[in-house]
Amino acid sequence: MQSIIDILKENDIAPSMQRIKILEYLKNYKTHPTADMIYQALADEIPTLSKTTVYNTLKTFTEKGILMALYLFSNEVHYEYNTQPHIHFQCTKCNKIYDLYQSFDHYNNDLIDGHKITEYHINLKGICKNCLEKGK
Amino acid sequence: MQSIIDILKENDIAPSMQRIKILEYLKNYKTHPTADMIYQALADEIPTLSKTTVYNTLKTFTEKGILMALYLFSNEVHYEYNTQPHIHFQCTKCNKIYDLYQSFDHYNNDLIDGHKITEYHINLKGICKNCLEKGK
DNA sequence: TCCATTTTTATAATGGTTACAAATAAGTAA
């Protein structure tokens, strides 16, 4: 069980208070937040927090591979703490983003038509279980 | 063999010169252009063309299902004339976007974990055949 | 403590996109 500070140190990132809180947030709340959502969530706890710091930190974390940047169905970038490969599903009714752990054949195939594949991003759209039930 | 004008009329869109040219461009050049790329490409031919018209037109076409909006690995929206389902692959070296016609199992599965799936967007990243050969 | 370096912050700038309202074009009835 790795602490937030350990993760930062292992990646040669000085564990400042802002960085700890941002990574902690992403590790605890797996809601695929945007930079603004993270800023809003932490602004109370860290009144001096700057949105630039959030952007800088997310950039650093992403470059180090601690976070994954998600380009879903809008111009906003969503972020998540990197775990195992999985699929994203966004509900068109409630906009909630779900993680799906379906296994896809081609996760294990790294050459298609001669192109070397390094990343798979599978984004599904539809109506989630909750919204389907409500709609009845 | 359906003409551009027919496609527009079938979708209850008046076939103005701007709309014809924009749809024609997307039908002929399958390069997944952004709004700005389309504007740049047509600006010579239609000197009075406004970027707003390009955006309005792309929005109309997308709402009618004539075009597909693609959210790949940036904040810019790419557009393409809707054909059969396929996968996108973007090269990290040359940024070119490739269409791949791999068949994925789950194209035919419309219910995952109780969620109703209506759209599949599979976006791959890596190094394309061309760039691999150049890199040798 | 002093000083150099890192990190954070506020502000301005950028870039893609949208809102708005005026100008133009198209369609229709007399």
Place this chain on the structure above:
DNA sequence: TTACTTATTTGTAACCATTATAAAAATGGA
């Protein structure tokens, strides 16, 4: 055709997410 109504295009300003910049603050070592 004209007069009038509606649809479409256009230029401009606004918007919003993100990035650049430079000053302020914090950190860490000599």
